[in-house]
Amino acid sequence: MKINELSAEINVGKGVFYNPKMHSLRSISTAFLKANAPKGSRLLDATSATGIRGIRYAIEAGIKNPVLIDMNKEAYESTLSNADANGIKADVRNVSFQEFANTSGERFDVIDIDPFGTPAPLIYDAFKISKDGTLLMITATDTAVLHGAHANACMKIYGAVPMHTELCKEAGARILLGFVARNASQFNYGIEPLLTISDMHYLRLFIKVNHGAAKALASVKSLGILRQCLSCRYFDYKYGISCIGSDCPSCGSKMSVAGQLWLNRMHDKGRIGDASKALAQIGDDEAAKQMQAIEKELDIPFLYSIPKLTRSIKSGSVSHKRVMGFLLKSGYSASETQFWKDSIKTDAPHSEVLSAVKQSRE
Numbered sequence: 001m002k003i004n005e006l007s008a009e010i011n012v013g014k015g016v017f018y019n020p021k022m023h024s025l026r027s028i029s030t031a032f033l034k035a036n037a038p039k040g041s042r043l044l045d046a047t048s049a050t051g052i053r054g055i056r057y058a059i060e061a062g063i064k065n066p067v068l069i070d071m072n073k074e075a076y077e078s079t080l081s082n083a084d085a086n087g088i089k090a091d092v093r094n095v096s097f098q099e100f101a102n103t104s105g106e107r108f109d110v111i112d113i114d115p116f117g118t119p120a121p122l123i124y125d126a127f128k129i130s131k132d133g134t135l136l137m138i139t140a141t142d143t144a145v146l147h148g149a150h151a152n153a154c155m156k157i158y159g160a161v162p163m164h165t166e167l168c169k170e171a172g173a174r175i176l177l178g179f180v181a182r183n184a185s186q187f188n189y190g191i192e193p194l195l196t197i198s199d200m201h202y203l204r205l206f207i208k209v210n211h212g213a214a215k216a217l218a219s220v221k222s223l224g225i226l227r228q229c230l231s232c233r234y235f236d237y238k239y240g241i242s243c244i245g246s247d248c249p250s251c252g253s254k255m256s257v258a259g260q261l262w263l264n265r266m267h268d269k270g271r272i273g274d275a276s277k278a279l280a281q282i283g284d285d286e287a288a289k290q291m292q293a294i295e296k297e298l299d300i301p302f303l304y305s306i307p308k309l310t311r312s313i314k315s316g317s318v319s320h321k322r323v324m325g326f327l328l329k330s331g332y333s334a335s336e337t338q339f340w341k342d343s344i345k346t347d348a349p350h351s352e353v354l355s356a357v358k359q360s361r362e
C-alpha cells in the first residue's frame, strides 16, 4: 500500500508496521532535529519498520546517510526499498538494536528508539553507542503500565510505583525519565530532558545526554517520591527516598505514594520554540498546535484536575480556565497541561487553588 506522509512516499509492505496517526509525532521529531541537530549529525533509527522516520529526517531535516536498522526481515526490506525510492542514501541493516549496539563500535549524535510497547530493554544498550551531547528520542506505548493500570508490571519493568489517578500520565512520563536517568548514570551520563510529550497511547522523550560523573550523580539525585491525597487532591513531592509519611497535611486522609520518579525540568523551552519555528516550515498543522500547547505549559511538577477538586468540595462544575484566571489575578502562574483534561499547573499552593475554585463558582 502506497502512503504519502509530508515529504515522503512509502510503500507499506505486508507485516510491516506503519501507524498514520503518528504522523504529527514524526513531524515534531523531524522539526526538533531540523532546529537542534548540528550539521553532519550521525543518526541511528533503531526501529525503522518502513523507514519513514529516517527518510523524513533525511529529506526534511538534512540528516545525511542515516543508519536505519530493524530486526524484522520484512521491515528491513521495506526500509531498503523505501529509502531507495525516496532517493535517500542510507545504511540499512537487518539486525537487532541490542546486537548492533554491542558490535557496531560507533557512537551516534542522535538515536531514535520507537519499539512496540516498552523501550526498557533497549535503554541500557543505547548508552554503549552514546557520547557527550547525544540526543535520545524514545517512544513508550506501554502506557497502561506507566500510568498505573498494571502497577506490578511497572515495578517489575521500571523499578517504580506508578500513580493511578489524574496524575498518572505525568507520573508515567517522570517514571520513564527516571528509568533513563538510572541507566545513564551507570555509564557516567547525566540526562537533560529537552521535550516530553504525552498524547493518545504514547509517551515520547527527547533527552540530551551529558557525560561526567557529577552530571550522572546530579541526574539520579533528581529522582524522588510523589504523594497525593485521593480525598482533597492535595499533592506534594520530595527528592530522594526518605520516608515522607502518608497522612494528608490538608485533610488528614491517607495518601497514595508513587516513585521514584524524575522531579526536575521536563522541557527546554528555548529548544521547543526553535522546533516550533521549524514545524511551521514542515507544514503539519496538527503537530504545530500540539507544540504550541506544550510551549505554553508551565514546567513544574504535577497538576490539579478542576473536576476532581470540585467533586472533593461537593461543588458544581467550574471551568478550569476561570480558575486559572483567578490564580493569575492573584499573582500566581497557571497554565493548561497536556497531561490531563480540564486541569491546570500552577505554583499556587493547594489552599489557594481551592479558594480560586470556590471564587469561580460565585
Ligand SMILES: C[S@@+](CC[C@H](N)C(=O)[O-])C[C@H]1O[C@@H](n2cnc3c(N)ncnc32)[C@H](O)[C@@H]1O
Residues within 6 Å of the ligand: 017, 018, 019, 022, 026, 046, 047, 048, 049, 050, 052, 053, 069, 070, 071, 072, 075, 095, 096, 097, 098, 114, 115, 116, 122
Ligand atoms: C512501532 S514500530 C516502529 C515504527 C516506526 N518508527 C515509525 O515511525 O513508523 C517498531 C519496529 O521496531 C522493530 N523492533 C522491535 N524491537 C527491536 C529491536 N530490539 N531491535 C531492532 N528492531 C526492533 C520492530 O520489528 C518494528 O518494525
